[in-house]
Amino acid sequence: MDIEQFRKAGYQAIDRICEYYYSLHNRPVISKVEPGYLKEHIPLTAPEEGEDFQVIADDFQKFIVPGLTHWQHPSFFGYFPTACTFEGMIADLYATSACNPGFNWSSSPASTELEALVMDWACQLLGLSPEFLNSSGVGGGAIQNTASDSALIAAVAARSLYQRNYPEVSLQDLVIYTTTQTHSLGVKAGLVLGLSVHVLEVKAEDQFSLRGETLQAALHEDEKLGKRPFILIATVGTTSSGAIDNLPEIQQIAKNYPSLWVHVDAAWAGVALSCPENRERCHLNTINEFADSFCTNFHKWGLVNFDASTLWVRDRKHLTDALDVTPPFLRTKHGDAGTVIDYRNWHLALGRRFRSLKLWFVLRSFGAEGFRNYIRKASPLSISLNQVFADFVTKSETLSLVTPPSLALTVFRLDPKPKSLDQPPLSLESLNNLNRLFYGRISARNDILLTQTVLNGVHCIRFAVGAARTEAPHIQQACDLLCKEADLTLEAWEQTTLDEGKPSVSSI
Amino acid sequence: MDIEQFRKAGYQAIDRICEYYYSLHNRPVISKVEPGYLKEHIPLTAPEEGEDFQVIADDFQKFIVPGLTHWQHPSFFGYFPTACTFEGMIADLYATSACNPGFNWSSSPASTELEALVMDWACQLLGLSPEFLNSSGVGGGAIQNTASDSALIAAVAARSLYQRNYPEVSLQDLVIYTTTQTHSLGVKAGLVLGLSVHVLEVKAEDQFSLRGETLQAALHEDEKLGKRPFILIATVGTTSSGAIDNLPEIQQIAKNYPSLWVHVDAAWAGVALSCPENRERCHLNTINEFADSFCTNFHKWGLVNFDASTLWVRDRKHLTDALDVTPPFLRTKHGDAGTVIDYRNWHLALGRRFRSLKLWFVLRSFGAEGFRNYIRKASPLSISLNQVFADFVTKSETLSLVTPPSLALTVFRLDPKPKSLDQPPLSLESLNNLNRLFYGRISARNDILLTQTVLNGVHCIRFAVGAARTEAPHIQQACDLLCKEADLTLEAWEQTTLDEGKPSVSSI
Known part of the structure; x- marks a missing residue:
């Protein structure tokens, strides 16, 4: 051509x-x-x-x-949104047109310098501490492929640091902490590194948030077993329910364990920190005070085309100490002089694409105000799309919230209100079966996409807003459709239970 | 917008x-x-x-x-080329326009199915064994970010398999084998995984190729030390000099060590297997007989825009056994039924981009014949661009080859022929200093890009052809320019040595 x-x-x-x-x-x-x-x-x-x-x-x-599967469809409410803006597309086009692997400064100065600068823009947009700025010369940020990569990199840096401080400790004794609600990235980091993962329990009454006492108990228990927890992957906005770990309590415990690296994975929710009204609930102050690393994916709810996982660390040396390899064929004048960032030492691979371009295009085209407005369209305002949906569930006769809505995510289930007071409620098992049936009906449709999850044994359905083209009418359409499918599910269930002679829904 | x-x-x-x-x-x-x-x-x-x-x-x-840095410039001869075709750009544009994270079949069926199919196209184009085909249902291939990722994934799969077979073995005893010429990906895999790397020596007289006897000696040595080598990262076409490890000899040794995984990294040279005339020198038969995994980057010399690192394994179960994590929110009907590939379990992260599109566009637009012709333009024909350059070096009065040219790579140095027979040759140290000076001059220019390396202590310069827009006149231009810079370097050296009273070049 x-x-x-x-x-x-x-x-x-x-x-x-x-x-x-x-x-x-x-x-x-x-x-x-x-x-x-x-x-x-x-x-x-x-x-x-x-x-x-x-x-x-x-x-x-x-x-x-x-x-x-059309992730940009206005009726896509599954998983989390994957950003896709026209600005991002044009940036990706320019980036691929001047293909270069940007592994060190000299291999393409503009790629490295723009990344360092726009990561500082993003850092400030989210209200992160100046300690995380590239311009601090100590901390800094880089764009990674995904939140899984970011967590893996944090784990590698943490393990490397721990091994340098405690060279006598066996790898078999190292432990990664996650909770049952941590994204699969936690267990996957363990699989990749061949290290144990201690999965901490969280409770429904805590809204699936990790509490300080749970962390403390685990640390005591592992201490007795001679285990060495070296990283906690805490979450702000879990995938299943948008749970936010109790970072202030975690900080109180972790301060007595200075060798425990705390990585905050806010892959989805992190971009909501751009709005000051979300900062307290997301524990921004605590993140700023003590997180060793922080990750959010601008490619989810943050308008930047996949992939753009932004990872910040409080001390870049922990990355480069863990990951720097400089064979003769990669040596450069500027790298030797230490006057530039060579981003290859901040990630797993050697080559990297020119991804800062899309972050730059998006943040300039929307502006900080436009970015915040975009977030607010989905949450947390009372007129926001997720609030409208959550209100619908709350008022519904057949549906109920499983946890309070979290930012732009609502988790609900089919949970018909009893028709008389003297009937026993459906068992958890029956309710779960009912919801499997319900979700089966929804997922058989092609005009809407929702995904399911299980929260401490409770089968439920997730409704995540934030796709760029979703507007109020699409939420209304979803409400109508879910109402109808709920009724049809209950009818079908009724018929089955009648056939099987089991207690029917209408009898409860 | x-x-x-x-x-x-x-x-x-x-x-x-x-x-x-x-x-x-x-x-x-x-x-x-x-x-x-x-x-x-x-x-x-x-x-x-x-x-x-x-x-x-x-x-x-x-x-x-x-x-x-314009990697697509016709006078870019540094590192290795990074592919950038118009077909690849358009594919990248379509891919970003329908952004989806393709982590399992349902999240975007077309992404998964096209990847499985075009990886089979690529497999056959390179002459790899049908055992590596996705359609085999046993082996298979996936597109990874980079060769570093591919090698890391192979190492994770190998370690996981080893640990399942030998659960009593300590991680501290596991060893990754590379050579001094293996790309930094070998040492980096060790850094990431926190495992030891045993770097085997290779000799100039073997053209920096790993020999069977070296491997055997290392295995004996490590056996005595109680170490457990679990993967060898062998290379077909090293970065420094295009060296090709002696895979037939390695096979003879490795067959007695069935728990040693052999990963063949042909990041750069692998695409040359598309031409039958390159298969013997690249040991294709041996790869097909015994390599556990094989990687080549179509994004280097293979016309597909960065990134497109293709990784094949002989047994996909080794990947999924090592990397499968399926939390409730990722469960799907088809995944549960096992009737589809969920590529998230074949790599490190969860999300992946729709990269098969560019491989599809490129292979269709060029056709297999066009692809081979592209490779042949650079090597190995006598009229190919690299042969023209290598002939120039061979005939030069001032330059000499450090190793025989390998495919599209020539490694050379400034090595002036003595003017009389009774003068001692320059010492290695002097020659290295001379070449540093020479490379300093070349790298100060903006109209050509070459990179340097060190081969067992010998400072040398790499000339890698294969950028899409490089034609015969650009090679001629490079020859003229290098001739001139060589002369100027020798003049400057002469002056310095006269000033310092050291033996001059003209006196040798």
């Missing part, structure tokens, strides 16, 4: 993306394809002769687009 | 990328900026109000482009 062919194909791609976004709301959220669909359309080997690009571009529309 | 504003900004981006490529050969390869240049142009905080996108797009041209 020569330059003019690229111009033509590029214009067409832009036009087709416009068309995609004009038509997105009319598409099914969930692809209707079945496993193996694509191999019907794609040969088993690459073609021997090159093909005309128009055919390839058309095949993308014909075979790939119908197989996409 | 609304859809029509995006159309406008998108067209402009396409036009500016065209302009960039029309003018690329007239730009300096290496940016002229000094550390800290960008902070003069960028404020310390994000703007409060959103800015007009045209201003942002213009600032990209004004402040960022001048700070880029």
